Amino acid sequence: MIISVIGNSSCDKDIYKIAEEVGKLIAEKGGVLITGGLGGVMEAASKGAKEAGGTTVGILPDFSKEDANRYVDIPITTGLSHARNVIIARSADALIAVSGGYGTLSEIAIALKLGKPVIGIKTWDNIEGIVNVNSPDKAIEKVLELIGR
C-alpha cells in the first residue's frame, strides 16, 4: 500500500499536527508514504511515518537530495519542478490532502483524472470527487475502505 500525503511546503502548527498524525497512521497500517519531500505538510507526514517505523519517499522537484526534509528515507530528485506532482499522484494507491494550495490542487486533479481515491482534510472542499473528512483517523479509514483493504 502506497499512500501520498500532499499539502503545502509551509503550514501552521495545527495542520502540521494533523499531517503528522496522518503519516503515523499510514505507517502503522503498513503503508509506504510518498510526499513531495519538502517542508510543511510533507515534512510533518514524513515525521509521523518515520517515528512510527514506516518508510518515507520524497519525490523532489529539483536536483539536490539535500532539499529533502530529514524524515525522508528515499529522496528521488526528479528535476522536473511541478511536473513531479504528476508522479506523486500516479504512484499512490490513494492520496490524502491536508490543507494545500494550487500545487496540491494539481495533484488532486491528476489523481481524480486517474480514478484514484482522494481524501481531504481542511483542503479544497468544493471539488467533486474529493472525500472530505475531519480527522486523520477518518482519513485512514476511508483510504482503507476505498482501496479495498
Next chain:
Amino acid sequence: MIISVIGNSSCDKDIYKIAEEVGKLIAEKGGVLITGGLGGVMEAASKGAKEAGGTTVGILPDFSKEDANRYVDIPITTGLSHARNVIIARSADALIAVSGGYGTLSEIAIALKLGKPVIGIKTWDNIEGIVNVNSPDKAIEKVLELIGR
C-alpha cells in the same frame, strides 16, 4: 503572445462553438495557440485559430503525431501522458479554459501556481484565481488586459 486553450477532448456543439470562437480571436490578435492537440475543445480552438490564419501548436500526451487533430500545425509528441499538461500551462502567457474536467483542472492549478492569468468560460467556477467570463470576446479582452497588451 502565446495563449493556451484548455478543455475536454470531447464536447457538445455549444462548447465547440465557443472554443472555436476563442481560437479565432486569439489568431486575430496575433497570438500563437497552444492546446493539448487532441479533439473536442482542443480541436475547436485549433480550427478557429487555423481558419483565421493563426499558428497552432499541439502538445500531445503520446508518441504519434497522427494523434493530433487536423488543425494542428506543429505537433509536439511528448510521450509524458498527463504530465504534458504542465508544459501547456508553463508555455502560455495566459490560459483560457472552456468547460473541462479534471485534466483541465490540473492545468488551471499549475498555471495559477505559476501566477499566470487563467480565464474561464463555463468551467470550474469555484476556484479562487480563475477569472470567469461568459463569452469568447470577454475572454480575449481579459487576456489582453492581464498580460498587458
Next chain:
Amino acid sequence: MIISVIGNSSCDKDIYKIAEEVGKLIAEKGGVLITGGLGGVMEAASKGAKEAGGTTVGILPDFSKEDANRYVDIPITTGLSHARNVIIARSADALIAVSGGYGTLSEIAIALKLGKPVIGIKTWDNIEGIVNVNSPDKAIEKVLELIGR
C-alpha cells in the same frame, strides 16, 4: 516534416556555420525545425531556418521564454530541465546532430531507442545507429531518404 537539430549551447564558428546551413536546408525543404531553443548549434540552426522562411520551435529546459534565442518563433517552456531532451527526440521525424556533448548524446540515444533516423556531422562517431556524414547537404539528403520523402 519535423526535424530536430541538436548540439551544444555554445560552439565555434565552423560548427555554427554548419548548423546554420543545416537549418537553412531544412526550411528550404519545407520542414519545421525543432531545437532546444538555446544558443550555439540551436541558435545557428534556428537562424538558418528563419532566414530561409521556415518555422522554428524551441523546446526550452526552463520556465522563461526569454531564454530562447531570437530566431525561435515558438518557445515551449517545459521546466523539465534535461528531461526536455526526450521531447526533442520524440517530436522529430529525424534528428541531425551537429557536434555535441553528453546532452546531445542523450537525445541521440532516445531517438535511436525510438527507431528514429539520426544523422551526425562531426558528432559522436562511435555509436552504432548514427548515420555520419560530412556536410549539411549530405545530412538533408540522408534525412529525406530515411524518412521516405
Next chain:
Amino acid sequence: MIISVIGNSSCDKDIYKIAEEVGKLIAEKGGVLITGGLGGVMEAASKGAKEAGGTTVGILPDFSKEDANRYVDIPITTGLSHARNVIIARSADALIAVSGGYGTLSEIAIALKLGKPVIGIKTWDNIEGIVNVNSPDKAIEKVLELIGR
C-alpha cells in the same frame, strides 16, 4: 548512498549473474538501489539487493505498479515512458551500467552531463567518462572511491 543499476530489460544468464552480484554488493554496503523496475538487469540487481537485505526502488515508465519485478520494494509509477530514465540518472549518487542498449546509453549520457560517476561492466566502452571495470567487486570499489565513501 543511492546507487542506480542500469541495463536492458532482458539479458542472458551471465549478465543477470553480474547484475545480481552488483545489487548484492550495493545492499551490503548500505546503499539504496534504484533501477527502472522492470526485468533483465533491473530485476537481477533488485534480486541481489533484496536478498542481501537492501531496499530497492523501481522507477517505472508506465502507470501500473504490477509492471515492477517482484524484488522491487517501492515502485514509483511515473507514466513518463523513457523520460523516467532522466529521474534514474538524477536520483543516484552514482550509476553502474551492466551491458545495456540505447535506453541505458541515455541514462549514462544524462548522468555524465550531471557530473555523476558512471561505472560500466560489459557496456558501452567507447564513451569518454564511463569508468569501465570487469567485475562487480571493482564496480563497487570504484563507486565508493568516486563518491568519497
